[in-house]
Amino acid sequence: MALQTRPAIAERLRGVLPGDRVIDDPATLEPYAYDASFWSLRMQRRPDVVVVPQSTAEVVATMRVAAETGTPIVPRGAGTGQTGGAVAARGGIVVSFARMRKILEIDRPNLQAVVEPGLVFADFQLALADRGLFFPPDPGSGRACTLGGMVANNASGPHAVRWGTTSAYVLGAEVVLADGSVIVTGGEHSKALKSSSGIDLTKVFVGSEGTLGILTRLRLRVQPKPAARAVCLAAYASIDDTVLSLDDLFAAGILPSTAELLDRSAVEAIQRYRPELGLPDGEAVLIIEVEGTPDYVASAVRYVDGIVRKRASVTRFAESEAEIQQLWAARSGMAAASALAHPDKHRIFAGEDLAVPLSEIPRTIRTAREMATELGIAVIFYGHFGDGNVHSAILIDPADPDEVTRADELADRLHRLAVEVGGTVTGEHGTGAVRQQYMRLEHGAALDVMKRVKDTLDPKGILNPGKIYGT
Numbered sequence: 001m002a003l004q005t006r007p008a009i010a011e012r013l014r015g016v017l018p019g020d021r022v023i024d025d026p027a028t029l030e031p032y033a034y035d036a037s038f039w040s041l042r043m044q045r046r047p048d049v050v051v052v053p054q055s056t057a058e059v060v061a062t063m064r065v066a067a068e069t070g071t072p073i074v075p076r077g078a079g080t081g082q083t084g085g086a087v088a089a090r091g092g093i094v095v096s097f098a099r100m101r102k103i104l105e106i107d108r109p110n111l112q113a114v115v116e117p118g119l120v121f122a123d124f125q126l127a128l129a130d131r132g133l134f135f136p137p138d139p140g141s142g143r144a145c146t147l148g149g150m151v152a153n154n155a156s157g158p159h160a161v162r163w164g165t166t167s168a169y170v171l172g173a174e175v176v177l178a179d180g181s182v183i184v185t186g187g188e189h190s191k192a193l194k195s196s197s198g199i200d201l202t203k204v205f206v207g208s209e210g211t212l213g214i215l216t217r218l219r220l221r222v223q224p225k226p227a228a229r230a231v232c233l234a235a236y237a238s239i240d241d242t243v244l245s246l247d248d249l250f251a252a253g254i255l256p257s258t259a260e261l262l263d264r265s266a267v268e269a270i271q272r273y274r275p276e277l278g279l280p281d282g283e284a285v286l287i288i289e290v291e292g293t294p295d296y297v298a299s300a301v302r303y304v305d306g307i308v309r310k311r312a313s314v315t316r317f318a319e320s321e322a323e324i325q326q327l328w329a330a331r332s333g334m335a336a337a338s339a340l341a342h343p344d345k346h347r348i349f350a351g352e353d354l355a356v357p358l359s360e361i362p363r364t365i366r367t368a369r370e371m372a373t374e375l376g377i378a379v380i381f382y383g384h385f386g387d388g389n390v391h392s393a394i395l396i397d398p399a400d401p402d403e404v405t406r407a408d409e410l411a412d413r414l415h416r417l418a419v420e421v422g423g424t425v426t427g428e429h430g431t432g433a434v435r436q437q438y439m440r441l442e443h444g445a446a447l448d449v450m451k452r453v454k455d456t457l458d459p460k461g462i463l464n465p466g467k468i469y470g471t
């Protein structure tokens with residue numbers, strides 16, 4: 001709860017920042033009440049003030065006002081998060097990074113770049129591609145989401161199977177702490193690609209969702225962009241065969257760059273949405289990508305095809321970029337396909353991001369399907385199969401209170417199922433406001449240590465309150 005009224009806080013902020021950085025007229029504040037979560041649609045919690053800083057100094061000035069007045073302060077990237085993370089659950093100041101989106105350096109010989117947190121992932125990727133580089137974590141929201149949001153949520157995407165999540169690519173960060181002081185993690189002047197020096201504070205801030213400090217600069221590891229890729233698509237009569245097929249690849253010493261899953265519900269939705277893609281029937285389809293030099297890729301995709309066809313009912317592979325994009329179109333059309341599958345309903349983001357052991361994917365999807373049927377809720381399942389990340393698109397009429405209650409019940413059961421089978425309630429989207437109630441179940445006593453870290457770094461509890469810790 002802000003200790004000062006909205007006009008008083010805005011006045012204080014205008015005293016320390018150029019006037020155009022401070023927004024407090026109610027109509028302009030409205031969009032900041034939302035991110036992509038169903039939770040924010042229901043909460044409709046407008047911040048009291050939005051600050052759009054242009055420099056670290058302006059973030060520091062904002063933080064000092066928040067600290068002096070005990071006002072909640074919530075960093076915000078593009079607001080594509082699905083957990084209410086960037087929404088001011090208890091009012092206060094939202095800090096938007098829309099004006100801090102510069103690439104400060106791309107250093108190819110040292111395989112790193114320094115960027116401001118408001119930089120959009122796709123813009124970064126374009127700039128890197130000009131230099132033969134890329135940033136491996138690749139969320140589906142990449143055309144909109146920011147690097148700051150990705151680091152704060154430890155985001156990832158299809159390529160995490162081989163390349164890992166955002167966490168693996170954050171070498172250091174400039175962080176504005178809750179008292180307005182500034183630190184640089186990962187070595188103040190370091191350009192090293194690894195370090196065993198001291199506690200890895202960078203990792204403390206990665207995935208902390210704006211609750212421990214505000215990121216104002218990021219030193220990111222980048223990679224040489226593989227020269228070629230090819231994709232193998234395999235359809236299976238049984239979902240169990242997908243796990244066996246992937247294990248066959250592991251046994252052959254192959255770790256693909258992606259192994260994306262469409263379950264039967266997703267296959268049917270895409271067949272209706274894009275019949276021209278000719279997506280084969282199946283209980284499940286995997287989209288498996290290999291990358292490397294052209295010669296390697298040409299032989300690897302045939303090798304992969306030879307292995308997966310032992311268990312798949314249909315396989316197909318693509319080597320030219322046009323064909324590859326056609327196969328990927330099946331996966332990237334998921335959002336539109338889900339919408340068309342039930343035109344009278346809306347997709348909500350709730351219980352959408354389970355991650356489970358690979359071997360448990362079939363059981364998870366089967367049980368989840370049964371739960372959805374029992375509760376009478378339409379759901380489409382897909383995901384980043386190669387790292388056990390099962391996404392569910394729950395489709396409901398948000399104006400139907402009974403259906404909303406049943407969807408809440410389903411989301412709750414899905415989260416509990418993930419923990420029960422040895423997984424996590426969120427593989428990449430984060431905890432935010434919506435998954436706090438599962439932190440004890442998943443983390444046990446470790447949650448108390450998380451809370452102690454939070455209390456130490458943010459004793460007044462002003463940084464993004466109402467998220468992660470269940471307090």
Ligand SMILES: Cc1cc2nc3c(=O)[nH]c(=O)nc-3n(C[C@H](O)[C@H](O)[C@H](O)COP(=O)(O)OP(=O)(O)OC[C@H]3O[C@@H](n4cnc5c(N)ncnc54)[C@H](O)[C@@H]3O)c2cc1C
Binds near residue numbers: 077117138145213464
């Ligand atoms: C259609 C769609 C597809 C998606 N696909 C994926 C996917 O494939 N993989 C995936 O991982 N996610 C995905 N997401 C979720 C989301 O896009 C990611 O979590 C993304 O990283 C959020 O970035 P953002 O800039 O929108 O952050 P926001 O939503 O603005 O914020 C997210 C969190 O980061 C914090 N934050 C933002 N900036 C800072 C900062 N500078 N310092 C400290 N904290 C900060 C916020 O307070 C908040 O807690 C998807 C979302 C949508 C809508």
